[in-house]
Amino acid sequence: MHHIAVLPGDGIGPEITREAVKVLKAVGERHQLDLVFSHHLVGGALLDAQGVALTDELVEACRRSDAVLFGAVGGPKWDHLDMPDRVDHALIRLRQELSVYANLRQFRLYAGLEDASAVKSDRIAGGVDFIILRELSSGAYYGQPKFREETPRGRRAVDTIEYFDFQVERLARYGFELARQRRGKLTSMSKWNALESSRLWRDVVEEVAGQNPDVDTRHEIVDAGAMNLIQRPAEYDVIIMPNMFGDILGDEAAVLTGSIGMVPSAEISLDGTSLYEPIHGSANDIEGKGIANPIGMILSAALMLRYSLDCPDGADVIDRAVARVIEDGYRTADIRRSPGQQRVSTSEMGDLVAAKINE
Ligand code: IPM
Ligand code: MG
Numbered sequence: 001m002h003h004i005a006v007l008p009g010d011g012i013g014p015e016i017t018r019e020a021v022k023v024l025k026a027v028g029e030r031h032q033l034d035l036v037f038s039h040h041l042v043g044g045a046l047l048d049a050q051g052v053a054l055t056d057e058l059v060e061a062c063r064r065s066d067a068v069l070f071g072a073v074g075g076p077k078w079d080h081l082d083m084p085d086r087v088d089h090a091l092i093r094l095r096q097e098l099s100v101y102a103n104l105r106q107f108r109l110y111a112g113l114e115d116a117s118a119v120k121s122d123r124i125a126g127g128v129d130f131i132i133l134r135e136l137s138s139g140a141y142y143g144q145p146k147f148r149e150e151t152p153r154g155r156r157a158v159d160t161i162e163y164f165d166f167q168v169e170r171l172a173r174y175g176f177e178l179a180r181q182r183r184g185k186l187t188s189m190s191k192w193n194a195l196e197s198s199r200l201w202r203d204v205v206e207e208v209a210g211q212n213p214d215v216d217t218r219h220e221i222v223d224a225g226a227m228n229l230i231q232r233p234a235e236y237d238v239i240i241m242p243n244m245f246g247d248i249l250g251d252e253a254a255v256l257t258g259s260i261g262m263v264p265s266a267e268i269s270l271d272g273t274s275l276y277e278p279i280h281g282s283a284n285d286i287e288g289k290g291i292a293n294p295i296g297m298i299l300s301a302a303l304m305l306r307y308s309l310d311c312p313d314g315a316d317v318i319d320r321a322v323a324r325v326i327e328d329g330y331r332t333a334d335i336r337r338s339p340g341q342q343r344v345s346t347s348e349m350g351d352l353v354a355a356k357i358n359e
Helices: 013-030 044-050 056-064 087-097 165-181 196-210 222-231 243-257 295-307 312-327 346-358
Strands: 002-009 035-039 067-072 100-108 129-135 147-151 154-158 185-190 216-221 238-241 265-269 274-276
Touching (some): 002 056, 013 067, 013 312, 056 087, 100 295, 129 243, 196 216, 216 222, 222 238, 238 243, 265 295, 295 312, 295 346
Parallel strands (some): 067 274, 185 216, 185 238
Antiparallel strands (some): 100 129, 100 265, 265 274
């Protein structure tokens, strides 16, 4: 039996999460998996109900589960709140509570979505298929000190980019392991020409690279890397980078795939429950309209089958089902570019993927 904590959250979170659960149930039937879902409020939804965006009970419920399926949190309604009460801070804290350290973001351009990619066809002709492995336990998000103060010179705010060698090392090791299962190439991006933490980053990655001579390792300075990634995406296989760079380059890289709504992610825990969520946010402007793309969330559920529930076959089945639905010409609004493509709603897209799984 697998216990899955489902945290739909805010904005389009609930709409897309519903579709991912639908698809997971279809896979469960096909592969005789006994999946037990428990639903919980989080973020703004929990704040409205109980006054806080994350509770100890919720953290415990997640810890007791085998995996967490997470939609999105936040919205204009709660934007006036400051740290640490901000609704998105609930996610930052939940990652910490669950000892998440690596965020595996999977970028793929599905056949048929070339016209939706924001990048010219000659640039994507070599294919888009890479992973950004974002460090998720430290860096600018968690480094101390972190504060605001009034000073004679004006208001002052401080964030700290902090890395210990062991934090870089464990992420790098995971990156090399993934690269070895894929095309054997690892690119490390950091800002080692300007930041001390990035110099440590590069040193540690070099050390780990020495123990992985079979993997082709490269170091890129992140600003140039951000450009190269868009111009020559086929050069990349596994890319590792510090927390904040991974946040930024993740959204940037999404334009290659057609829509940020296509990109899934796994947030791997050191010792227990991992979290699965699409890389996009709550997209409150399209909430409730039935137009959100659930594919990033559905593919996140596939990553859950692969990395937490020991069902790689189920994950492959979802990947193939999504590829076939796109081949058949079905598109949510964000990835539709021509009249020949059949426009479908969020729930229709979920139905189509689930139906392919049952075939
Ligand atoms: C993401 C999001 C979060 C992050 C926000 C909501 C705190 O942008 O998962 O990429 O910055 O990590
Ligand atoms: Mg982000």
